[in-house]
Amino acid sequence: MTRLTSFCFFWLVSMCCLLVPLQVVAAPITFVTALPVARGEMLVRAQAKLLRATDDDSPGDRDLTVWAVPVIAAYGITGKLALFGVLPVLDKEMEVTTPLGRMKRGDSGIGDLTALARYTVWKKDEPGKTLRLAPFMALKMPTGQDDATDSIGKLPQPLQLGSGSWDYTAGLVLTRQTLARQFDGSLSYTVKTEADGFEFGDEIRFDLSYQYRLWPRRLTSGVVGFVYGVLESTLMWRDNNTVQGIDDPDSGGVTWYLAPGVQYVTRRTVLEMAVQLPVVQNLNGTALKNDFAAIMSFRMNF
Amino acid sequence: MMKIFFIPLVTALVFFTCPAFARVSSLVVEVNGMACPFCAFGVEKRMQHVPGVESVAVDIQAGTARATAGHEGSIQYQDVPRAVKEAGFTAGDMWITAGGRVENNGGNGLILQMKELFIPLTVDDNVLKQRLTAVVGTGRQVVLKGRIRSKEGAWILYPETMEPKKP
Numbered sequence: 001m002t003r004l005t006s007f008c009f010f011w012l013v014s015m016c017c018l019l020v021p022l023q024v025v026a027a028p029i030t031f032v033t034a035l036p037v038a039r040g041e042m043l044v045r046a047q048a049k050l051l052r053a054t055d056d057d058s059p060g061d062r063d064l065t066v067w068a069v070p071v072i073a074a075y076g077i078t079g080k081l082a083l084f085g086v087l088p089v090l091d092k093e094m095e096v097t098t099p100l101g102r103m104k105r106g107d108s109g110i111g112d113l114t115a116l117a118r119y120t121v122w123k124k125d126e127p128g129k130t131l132r133l134a135p136f137m138a139l140k141m142p143t144g145q146d147d148a149t150d151s152i153g154k155l156p157q158p159l160q161l162g163s164g165s166w167d168y169t170a171g172l173v174l175t176r177q178t179l180a181r182q183f184d185g186s187l188s189y190t191v192k193t194e195a196d197g198f199e200f201g202d203e204i205r206f207d208l209s210y211q212y213r214l215w216p217r218r219l220t221s222g223v224v225g226f227v228y229g230v231l232e233s234t235l236m237w238r239d240n241n242t243v244q245g246i247d248d249p250d251s252g253g254v255t256w257y258l259a260p261g262v263q264y265v266t267r268r269t270v271l272e273m274a275v276q277l278p279v280v281q282n283l284n285g286t287a288l289k290n291d292f293a294a295i296m297s298f299r300m301n302f
Numbered sequence: 303m304m305k306i307f308f309i310p311l312v313t314a315l316v317f318f319t320c321p322a323f324a325r326v327s328s329l330v331v332e333v334n335g336m337a338c339p340f341c342a343f344g345v346e347k348r349m350q351h352v353p354g355v356e357s358v359a360v361d362i363q364a365g366t367a368r369a370t371a372g373h374e375g376s377i378q379y380q381d382v383p384r385a386v387k388e389a390g391f392t393a394g395d396m397w398i399t400a401g402g403r404v405e406n407n408g409g410n411g412l413i414l415q416m417k418e419l420f421i422p423l424t425v426d427d428n429v430l431k432q433r434l435t436a437v438v439g440t441g442r443q444v445v446l447k448g449r450i451r452s453k454e455g456a457w458i459l460y461p462e463t464m465e466p467k468k469p
Contacts, residue, residue, distance in 0.1 A: 035338075035390075036344065036390020036391070037344065037390065038344025038345070038347055038389040038390055039348065039388035040347070041343075041344050041347055041389075076344070076390070078388065079387050079388045079389060079390040079391070080390070120390070123335065123392075125334035125335030125391055125392035126334055126335070127334055127365040127394070128336075128337050128363075128365045129335070129337055130334075130335035130336075130337060130391075132335075177337045177338060178337055179337050179338075179363070182337075182338070219362065220363065221361050221363055222359070222360075222361055222362070223339050223342045223361070224339065224362070226339055265338060265340050266339050267340065267342050267346070267360075268340075268343055270340055301344070
């Protein structure tokens with residue numbers, strides 16, 4: 001079972017990071033932007049994400065399916081400072097071959113709550129365009145259950161809904177938006193802490209997003225809905241996990257994902273979808289590789 | 303003793319000579335940095351909080367927000383740049399449509415006298431200046447349209463057109 005657990009580690013970390021990233025407001029689909037949330041304004045975003053990971057050469061022949069529905073609320077304290085909360089609902093299921101036969105393990109319920117603050121430190125506003133820079137900090141709290149059991153015993157830590165740890169993220173996002181297109185770039189570092197003798201590896205993440213207005217081709221007066229074509233890139237490096245202070249050789253590595261997508265943006269709502277596809281998965285040991293992650297999302301201004 | 307009668311008399315005269323349309327009835331502000339429909343809603347919401355504003359219409363292409371006052375209401379234009387800032391953007395130039403009487407400001411140029419306040423006027427166009435001067439002291443109500451700017455803490459209206467009050 002220990003070997004099985006170690007098999008699971010990396011892809012579950014990948015899953016957690018892919019499915020519950022700090023993606024909260026406005027333009028990019030898979031990460032945060034520097035665009036403002038007006039003072040006193042509340043945005044709510046609900047996402048439905050499906051991750052499949054079946055490319056496993058190990059004897060366990062692991063087959064992972066994860067559904068995640070992160071509900072994200074954003075509130076503008078001032079025109080520059082915005083606070084975000086992310087609460088995911090998760091359903092994790094893994095099929096694996098063991099000496100006892102093919103087995104399913106997993107859990108479903110509420111995961112860890114993440115709070116994020118973002119402050120615009122610099123901006124250059126011009127008619128119909130903006131360039132702005134905003135650092136952000138996030139705190140992931142251990143609100144999800146991290147001691148769930150099934151018929152075999154306690155679930156491996158990565159299969160739990162919560163990590164049990166307090167994790168800290170600091171990052172910087174740059175956004176350039178015009179009436180025709182938008183570019184976002186984000187760099188962040190996440191420090192993971194130990195819980196229950198297990199510690200996920202720290203993570204560096206570099207995201208890029210390009211959105212191009214496909215429709216309407218010519219703008220008219222008023223506020224019309226925009227359809228954007230979207231292409232996003234996520235490059236992640238993750239350190240090895242540690243178990244009881246010892247590095248897990250089957251965890252950590254470098255991944256690069258591309259996510260083509262489409263967005264329909266109106267003054268009060270955004271409907272969007274994207275498919276995140278792995279381009280490079282240079283993972284350590286027998287870490288399970290992802291097939292894809294599909295994301296559908298709906299945002300609303302209140 | 304005279305003051306007892308004089309003060310209410312002056313007050314009454316001011317109110318009776320500045321009828322309902324002596325007000326800022328509409329305003330257009332440039333919202334720099336606004337470039338998508340989702341951002342426009344925040345501008346609309348913050349502008350709605352400006353006293354006197356009844357409705358707001360954003361034009362993404364023009365990069366402007368137009369505020370309209372309610373019936374007999376007057377837009378507190380001084381609060382508009384702050385509202386745009388609270389929406390996360392930068393206010394550019396503002397244009398207002400304001401009604402009132404044109405008066406002399408005691409040798410310091412012309413003013414547009416409204417109900418509770420007046421706005422100093424700066425007029426570059428000589429023809430318009432003559433037309434404005436012609437209505438000073440007549441009690442005639444006019445509607446001015448033009449750019450309004452804050453200069454050293456004081457708001458100044460740069461009228462571009464003048465129309466008589468419509469019956």
